[in-house]
Amino acid sequence: MAFPRQVVQVPGRTRAHSPVPEGTRCGDWLFSSLLGPTNGQRGETSREDAELLFKRIGNLLDAAGGSPDNLVSLAVYVLDDEDRAAINGEWVKMFPDPADRPARHILNVYPNGTHWRFSAWITAVMGDQLGRLVNSPMLIGRTRGGTGELPSDRLEEVEVMFDNLKSWIEGEGGTLDNVASVMVYLMEDDRSTVNTVWGKVFPDTSDLPCRQTLIMQPSGIPNAHYGAVAIAVL
């Protein structure tokens, strides 16, 4: 493959309880998994959490050989609109020049979208070896390419969803090895089923995409319990 996938490990962080890496580099793209404001600790206030979150982002960029100068897009998911102020405060510290800041959006995911007070997902460009970036549509666990029956068993639904992900990337001319990042939308807080299938699809923990998991209850996606949107580099 043209752009070998590389898991980015941040010194001092453990992945003992997580089946996804802190970040994944593919060519000169760097994507993160969903990053919460934790670094062995959790803040008492939104301001402390914002400091921890941006520190974690900085640590990941540093571990990948870059800096905030490489960040091109930041998505932040918040439970409470009031926390935007704390995020904006750290944003200005990390990016003091108003003329040179990444694209950014903040989305409210109340009532239970993320396990943290807020969390973030980054995209960074580390150089000019970028290949062709391709995004999937929303992939769900319906058979026959997403238009057929929804399996009654949740595990089977997730398996079919990842089968559809595999079919999608093969249709783009690639393989699962080209997948750099996967956003998984849940209608219920059922990460364990996703993790079970994830471990089968990506068994090598030293070579796997990063993943963001958001709970989009109560609305999210119609007619399915899970949805996935993948990014690949070809």
Add this chain to the structure above:
Amino acid sequence: MASVRERYEFLPRREAHREGGGQIANGNIPPAVIAPKQSQTRYVFSSMMSGHDDQTPDHRLPDTAQAEADIMFRHIRQFVENAGGTPSDIVNLTFFTMKDEFRPLIEQGVDALADSSKRPTYHVVNVAPSGLRGERFEVVTTACVKR
């Protein structure tokens, strides 16, 4: 090290964005960035894009969902065309909506962007009850353009 990104203003009437209280309006975040800035092939990343009417002094939301969708899709076109591309250069559109009933408007807007063989990849997520703040829908866009 110099930054890889370049601030990108895709709406011609940027003075309109000084209206309102949003983070783009007050200059805290850019409407979009282009990276890598020295390359021939460059990727364009938007911040949140909406159907606020930049032709009105107060940058207000239209009264109807159709009008809001029309403006949002005009912004999507401006986003990619002012960067030197066409709608077929859009890599991804992620739409956030507050009601499933708005999905047909979004689907019609995507269909109108380009022929089916060149239509951008997109998905829609319903972020009710609190995802957006007054807007019926919004979108984040990524495109790939050549100099």
